[in-house]
Amino acid sequence: MPPFMVSAPGKVIVYGEHAVVHGKAAIAASVNLRSYLHVTFLHKTDRTVSLRFPDISLEHTWNIDDLPWAAFAAPAKKKYYYDLVTSLDPDLVDAIEPHVLSVSPKVPEHVRKIHQSSAKAFLYLFLSLGSQRSPPCVYTLRSTIPIGAGLGSSASISTCLACALLLQIRALSGPHDDQPSEECALQVERINRWAFVGELCIHGNPSGVDNTVSCGGKAALFQRKDYSKPPSVQRLGDFPQLPLLLVNTKQSRSTAVEVAKVGTLKKAHPKIADHILSAINDITESVHALISQEGFDKDDPENLRQLGELAAINHGLLVSLGVSHPKLERIRALIDHAGLGWTKLTGAGGGGCAIVILKPLEDIRNGHHGPDVKEQNIKSAAKNPALVQLERQLEAEGFEKFETTLAGDGVGVLWPAVLHNASGEEGGEEIDQEKFLKAVGNDGIEKLVGVNAKSATSNMNGLSNGHTESREGWKFWRF
Ligand SMILES: Nc1ncnc2c1ncn2[C@@H]1O[C@H](COP(=O)(O)OP(=O)(O)O)[C@@H](O)[C@H]1O
Numbered sequence: 001m002p003p004f005m006v007s008a009p010g011k012v013i014v015y016g017e018h019a020v021v022h023g024k025a026a027i028a029a030s031v032n033l034r035s036y037l038h039v040t041f042l043h044k045t046d047r048t049v050s051l052r053f054p055d056i057s058l059e060h061t062w063n064i065d066d067l068p069w070a071a072f073a074a075p076a077k078k079k080y081y082y083d084l085v086t087s088l089d090p091d092l093v094d095a096i097e098p099h100v101l102s103v104s105p106k107v108p109e110h111v112r113k114i115h116q117s118s119a120k121a122f123l124y125l126f127l128s129l130g131s132q133r134s135p136p137c138v139y140t141l142r143s144t145i146p147i148g149a150g151l152g153s154s155a156s157i158s159t160c161l162a163c164a165l166l167l168q169i170r171a172l173s174g175p176h177d178d179q180p181s182e183e184c185a186l187q188v189e190r191i192n193r194w195a196f197v198g199e200l201c202i203h204g205n206p207s208g209v210d211n212t213v214s215c216g217g218k219a220a221l222f223q224r225k226d227y228s229k230p231p232s233v234q235r236l237g238d239f240p241q242l243p244l245l246l247v248n249t250k251q252s253r254s255t256a257v258e259v260a261k262v263g264t265l266k267k268a269h270p271k272i273a274d275h276i277l278s279a280i281n282d283i284t285e286s287v288h289a290l291i292s293q294e295g296f297d298k299d300d301p302e303n304l305r306q307l308g309e310l311a312a313i314n315h316g317l318l319v320s321l322g323v324s325h326p327k328l329e330r331i332r333a334l335i336d337h338a339g340l341g342w343t344k345l346t347g348a349g350g351g352g353c354a355i356v357i358l359k360p361l362e363d364i365r366n367g368h369h370g371p372d373v374k375e376q377n378i379k380s381a382a383k384n385p386a387l388v389q390l391e392r393q394l395e396a397e398g399f400e401k402f403e404t405t406l407a408g409d410g411v412g413v414l415w416p417a418v419l420h421n422a423s424g425e426e427g428g429e430e431i432d433q434e435k436f437l438k439a440v441g442n443d444g445i446e447k448l449v450g451v452n453a454k455s456a457t458s459n460m461n462g463l464s465n466g467h468t469e470s471r472e473g474w475k476f477w478r479f
């Protein structure tokens, strides 16, 4: 069988993180940073399955016949591709434990944890969805999403793994052009159910918002009141392309730890924590009401101001839940001082990324915008000089800025792994494992296998405007 690829995006939670773990609503949108998983089939006499995850320096091979297939196939335990799994089975976790612990035993503990949680997600899905007759394969994964930065890297890899394994057992139809929308939604729902299981393996108590957005793409209003049932997901098809700046503190943290912090606070101060979580829910609902209003226009400064203020209040509430970090507060101080916009942490916090909803240029001109910015410059510059100055300062302080577009495609498939690239190779360029591994950096990955061909348009702040076309070869379930 020829190699194939799948890809899934990261996300930003625009409003409602943490509260969403406690049954409240959140609004999240996919971003144009993605994970790419390449699957190569080995000769059938080679009874092994391997992971090559160079982003975290993980390489591991298991003998397929040594894995605990009997435990997963036992009648009381067996799950099917269409099942809804809402928690991990402790007996199955025990059954894979020795095979997880055999991964990278000699690396430092913090690295081992990262390796073993990715390996656990893979093994739980591989054993749940496959069988002892599963073909020997190599799964090679690379991602342009910073890891542990609040942009849903774990959900994105879980989505890739779930999609690849479901495709391998032929449990999905398509994606193909003209596939009816309801059928597309069903395939995405199937992938999402298993992507959630991957998330359970990686961070313990996920709400499911990250994998839902990674699978379906676009944006969604998400709420899971009862963990034994599927969540309520309202897709926001025309989510506004907000003028957004994404800044990474580069302070690493674990989602599991930050989620546990809020759990502890809730136990210690149940009434107060409930008020805070309910206030966050009110923010999310206000935003939803605002953007659903007839006549809502993100370019209307008044609408943008309301969205910005709600984001800033949401951040304040997250601070009181104890999930900010001095570096996130430093970013907020810089933005506030320059008068450029409204800042909020995104994702689990404790480090990771902040989003900034940028003020319209007009407002910055009329307000304060840093001492060195001259009116003349603002009028003539293609990119707001106050923003240029801020970006320089962020960089000087060790932060990283991303230009991002929101609400793009969800999980996608390249079957077989052949693309029509600029190199113009006849019949297309076959993406083999080695070529994929050799691509240099995020740009190299995007250039070689990226799902989007970017067009170079930008908005008033000089940020890219979301005009991307999907590249020939990649297919998506669009609904
Ligand atoms: N590119 C990758 N390769 C392998 N594993 C990854 C990759 N990206 C994320 N992961 C897994 O996801 C975990 C990070 O998840 P998490 O702490 O939830 O952060 P995030 O906010 O980025 O989702 C890592 O510890 C690792 O197990």
Ligand SMILES: C[C@@](O)(CCOP(=O)(O)O)CC(=O)O
Pocket: 013, 016, 017, 018, 019, 020, 021, 149, 150, 151, 152, 153, 154, 205, 206, 207, 208, 209, 210, 255, 259, 346, 347, 348, 349, 352
């Ligand atoms: C804190 C939380 O709301 C979002 C976590 O996002 P991330 O893993 O930091 O990308 C947890 C969740 O929804 O599962």
